[in-house]
Amino acid sequence: MAQAKPASGARASIGDVAPKLADLTEDVLFGDIWERPQLSKRDRSLITCAALVATGKTEQMSFHFPRALENGVTQEELVEMITHLAFYVGWPSAMSAVAKVKELIEKKAA
Secondary structure, rough: OOOOOOOOOOHHOOOOOOOHHHHHHHHHHHHHHHHOOOOHHHHHHHHHHHHHHHHHHHHHHHHHHHHHOOOOHHHHHHHHHHHHHHHHOOOHHHHHHHHHHHHHHHHHHH
């Protein structure tokens, strides 16, 4: 019988409902793509956050914005990226994203 994998963030949040998606998240996305040396984790984080803002995926921002800070993106760079994107992806997407940054700042301050 196959040994159960340890509970990662993906496994803990979706593993009971979508175990294959949890596997792909761990093994392919974070185990391979995020580890490729052609881009730094900082650059990958900035690109990922920009894509989330552009597509309005605010729920995923709660994970990726703090991760971006851990990977070396500054709070000022996140805000500037959102401000820049407001003119390319739409004001509502930027306003939703900056609200997520504000939540992050307030959480860090508490």
